Amino acid sequence: MRQAGRHFLQIPGPSAVPDRILSAIGRQTIDHRGPDFAEVGLKALNGMKSIFKTEQHVFIYPSSGTGAWEAALVNTMSPGDKVLMFETGHFATLWNKMATKLGIRTEFLEGDWRGGAEPDRIEARLREDTNQEIKAVCVVHNETSTGSVSPIADVRRAIDAAGHPALLMVDTISGLASIDFRFDEWGVDVCVSGSQKGLMLPPGLSFNAVSERAMKMAERATMPRSYWDWHDMVGPNETGYFPYTPGTNLLYGLNEAIDMLHEEGLDNVFARHARHGAATRAAVRAWGLEVLCARQGQESGVLTAVLMPRGHSADAFRATTLQHYDISLGNGLSKVADKVFRIGHLGDFNDLMLMATLSGVEMGLAKAGVPHESGGVQAAMEHLKDNPQARVAAE
């Protein structure tokens, strides 16, 4: 039986794709070697530099974000190299597993999944690494499984304070274009991202931003690689082309997304997400529930992970909510499976969509018999009313 109205896709990515982007993706494919393609390619490559805030290198892959993780590793590492990773949550763990699988030695600083990476522990570990075995420090910027944000600039400072030459590699698959990220200013060396989060696209494109230093390191790295090889990209990219067939239609959408982000203004985008995150946490508190991220100032503007009351299944709650209110919420992953649900408030999103989302959660909690106080929706609305977004002029 058909359900009326729009589905609310409030997982922490893919985010709902705006009509402008869907329409762009639906345009006819063109010759990726023809003269008209150059404009498409250059706009995408240069546009992504403006999003990463870098004047160094950006590479675009037809792949999921997982592919860009692999690209970051195989371009910079040689078999047996060691990397230091920080366990912010499920995705940090997956990246760690991937590195191991590819034959890289990893050291995984244990975390409690309730905050971002800890720069002081990274610094301490690097100071111990006197023979500089560690080739890269890998952290997740916005940990999609927990809703916590790592202080990337502080991680760079920690590496520098330790006087260690390790690269700084950052996964900002779910953070980019939703929360502040500054590749050059923060001294990041390799960055990994994907299309289906803040960029508001369907999945299928992934990105590396790469520093000159990492490009140099890639020249000496001996991991076997072909599809992901940065150096094969550089030449064709200069004129807007790619070494193999690019994902033309998703690039159409990407160019639209880049325009939309600049039309709104990146700082407005970031402020919008932060404000929606705060309103969501106000709702969670009013419901008498607990936000998974326990470190103040590290709560994500992209998503909010919420702990279920003991004895209640998050997945049963999500199923009820989907069935009765046509809203998809994110599930808890591995360690927190069935114990948390995640509310995505990223992408092309506004106050009323947030109110719809939180109403779905509040009605779902009631429908599923989860103990809670009512009033979360009201609390979020008060927050929004009391904290109007100050908009700055777009770029």
Add this chain to the structure above:
Amino acid sequence: MRQAGRHFLQIPGPSAVPDRILSAIGRQTIDHRGPDFAEVGLKALNGMKSIFKTEQHVFIYPSSGTGAWEAALVNTMSPGDKVLMFETGHFATLWNKMATKLGIRTEFLEGDWRGGAEPDRIEARLREDTNQEIKAVCVVHNETSTGSVSPIADVRRAIDAAGHPALLMVDTISGLASIDFRFDEWGVDVCVSGSQKGLMLPPGLSFNAVSERAMKMAERATMPRSYWDWHDMVGPNETGYFPYTPGTNLLYGLNEAIDMLHEEGLDNVFARHARHGAATRAAVRAWGLEVLCARQGQESGVLTAVLMPRGHSADAFRATTLQHYDISLGNGLSKVADKVFRIGHLGDFNDLMLMATLSGVEMGLAKAGVPHESGGVQAAMEHLKDNPQARVAAE
């Protein structure tokens, strides 16, 4: 500066067009005289019979709903004929003006804009019309300017009770496919509707449903007519064609809409609208505001018109709400201009969209400095939680 997220189009029509229908409308136009068109035309014509609940005649015009008003009049009337109309609100008034303009004499039973047409007054007037000058009784089913519903079956009973031969002509432009309507069972003779309300299409198609009796009357009616002439339509329609170029792409959309309505089940569609109307009224009461429709049982499931507190401008409120919360609300028309705003809850709409809508109203009231109690959103949510929609099997 770009606003993020979806616009909420909560005027009482056009309603937001679902993606399935937009996609259908975007298909390539075909030869409207070719063999493939027959299927398109027959599906639309027969489908609309299922929506009107009639086995008599349905005609489809490429025009706005206003055109179908004119069609109803020029097909059945001769210059100087008299019709009896009921002033339910702005749209009844406009139809009345049109009739006058076309050279038809009208008698307009005065109403207070706070309820539907009154069968007893109609009956009384018809009893006085002993020489049967009145050729038709014209009432608006769902008065879009006030949010009141006329009891159509009772109007038919009133005409019959008076033993009067007048036709029953009904405007259900904004009622059809949102609230119950039964052309044959209720003994309606001519019905007027449009595409951009419950049918979830963009504007541009309009409809007449016509009884055999009205078809007969049309044979003797002498108003000049060509574009709107029913009798020119009958022949081509039999095989799915039209006497002049039809609105092919909107017909694609119409066929998709008909499918969607039957996939949900018309009774479920009606129950959904009724429930959303009730939840909206719960919100209005909680805000301490007044619903324009004052007659219990006649409140519309399509829209709710809300009276502003004295001294406050409805249009200023609507402008504020549009600017800050990206939601379009309906304005007050003529007699109630600037005194009421209208909340549309029609078309492809669900619980969370309603919650978004009411949140936009509540936050807008605060932002515009309109005196009100907070808690309307909460009250609506309680109503929705306490009154889950019982869904019946779709046709």
Add this chain to the structure above:
Amino acid sequence: MRQAGRHFLQIPGPSAVPDRILSAIGRQTIDHRGPDFAEVGLKALNGMKSIFKTEQHVFIYPSSGTGAWEAALVNTMSPGDKVLMFETGHFATLWNKMATKLGIRTEFLEGDWRGGAEPDRIEARLREDTNQEIKAVCVVHNETSTGSVSPIADVRRAIDAAGHPALLMVDTISGLASIDFRFDEWGVDVCVSGSQKGLMLPPGLSFNAVSERAMKMAERATMPRSYWDWHDMVGPNETGYFPYTPGTNLLYGLNEAIDMLHEEGLDNVFARHARHGAATRAAVRAWGLEVLCARQGQESGVLTAVLMPRGHSADAFRATTLQHYDISLGNGLSKVADKVFRIGHLGDFNDLMLMATLSGVEMGLAKAGVPHESGGVQAAMEHLKDNPQARVAAE
């Protein structure tokens, strides 16, 4: 069983709708009373003035072109008024019938369907009309049933030469935006057009261009009218709005079409059509068939009507061609039913699409067993090669 590849819609309208326009039409409907609509409305109204080449009035109806015929008549005429019409073909005949049906007296100058209207015969008739009973001269600019073009400027000169005050009313439903038309310069008073031909839209919008003189005449005209009334339009149109719900989504498409026409340059558009008409006639001659239009210089750039060899059914040929080569050709209408087929070469069309079209005709002639010489495709190709289009800078 699915046929592969694109269908070729080569009837003389609707023409195949370009993707840019389909995409525009598929955008979300907005509030036609809201602030954002003004831009849509003004762009459409002013844009259509640039297409009609007028600084006087343009009106846009949600209706088929047939509606705009009716609008032209009911706004300017009073019951019993007389108009002079010229029988260029089927559509002139239909307009004549409509006028009669609406209670207007018509005089129909007989034609042979093989050329445009004849200014000298019109002048002669007007000279006879000493008491100026004739209120308007009505001619079809591009007669879609025959592929002949009437010399509109010469008709104006004929009226003036006769010193007659009759209005000049012109149907350019299929001519506008494909062949030269100059409302103001040519002294036209009322013009009728539609969306689905040179404007490259689906059917559903129609247009009147109206001179100040005709606007004046409308003030005194007493035909009953409401939907079509020009004077109700003037006020709202000034700020980009309409007196009743406009066909918003088709207006999106119209605005895209207007942009496309100016991007190409109207003179380039006209030259393109003329060249394709000439190439098509070269093909017809090579096939040993006859073009219906027998008056040199009046052959249409929009379509070419071709006479079948005696004893052969045009409709059987068209059915064969549709079945085997997935191309829709236009049928012969009324007097020439089954005797001619029509090749549409209008709208968003280029050299290779023409070659495809003519190949479909040539292969279809063979498949249907119609006597002909081969070589038409070759002849058209030679024409195109030998007569490259000189393109002028777009506006």
Add this chain to the structure above:
Amino acid sequence: MRQAGRHFLQIPGPSAVPDRILSAIGRQTIDHRGPDFAEVGLKALNGMKSIFKTEQHVFIYPSSGTGAWEAALVNTMSPGDKVLMFETGHFATLWNKMATKLGIRTEFLEGDWRGGAEPDRIEARLREDTNQEIKAVCVVHNETSTGSVSPIADVRRAIDAAGHPALLMVDTISGLASIDFRFDEWGVDVCVSGSQKGLMLPPGLSFNAVSERAMKMAERATMPRSYWDWHDMVGPNETGYFPYTPGTNLLYGLNEAIDMLHEEGLDNVFARHARHGAATRAAVRAWGLEVLCARQGQESGVLTAVLMPRGHSADAFRATTLQHYDISLGNGLSKVADKVFRIGHLGDFNDLMLMATLSGVEMGLAKAGVPHESGGVQAAMEHLKDNPQARVAAE
């Protein structure tokens, strides 16, 4: 200045994407972990089995076809393993380079780029490989750079005749869904394909079909791999899910493509391509030019590569043709750069589109001053007329 009409994208892939598929791709993205996704995933995975004609394994990657080349190698090989490849043209050469780059030893049987792989030479080489160093034989099914087809079933017979255990790995990126391919019947072990050719999609999805034997070999293969790992896919694929975020919107398109292919019938699709290849070659002969593929029976139905007369630049010709006739033709690659141009006649294509394409070539040859006979278009048309496609009932 805008060019009117449709662009003809006649490179040998991407092929022009049909509207049905563009529309499917433009649908809203859904939760790839939610209950509704299973249907999407299962339909794609099972559908692709029906296209490959296999009951073994199919894997779908969000990547270009190049990625699926890499996947085929890294799943089956260990560092230092040897493969035997056949130089059919540019793409065989690129695959060879990739293998080398990944640390696989390759032996490359030299070819003249004018035909498919030669089974007898493969057999001879395998017979010499007495200690079975060669782990796989890699051939390109349809060599996109030359328009030649390799006899895959004969290659399998050659391997078997040599009694050699090497895997048979086949690149059918541009052959699949355009020319006959039978994974199971022909004994292929690993197959590589992509979305933007016979599957009529934009680029961005790639495929491996894999035999049980190759799956077993993958268990022992030690090339580092993660993104491409087949074994990670098997579990999630069983219920329609993927181990990482899939390319949801391209999967929507893929499912539409699979439906379209079966609606037409794969055998009809293959016959259509073969017939268009033959008609194209008839045109080339009539022009007095030479088809690059010199081996009778191995000419491709997907594309035809044409040798330029000595001293004439293929790229200058292609640029002229693009500028004047808005058609993109394929360029010559590496060894035959600027010496051949390639006519794509693949994907969603029909007789009239072919006639348009060949007209573009013939007019372009004249415009670019390339010596040739006219009459190619005529010859192709004669071929099509004389050889109507016998259609069999679709599956």
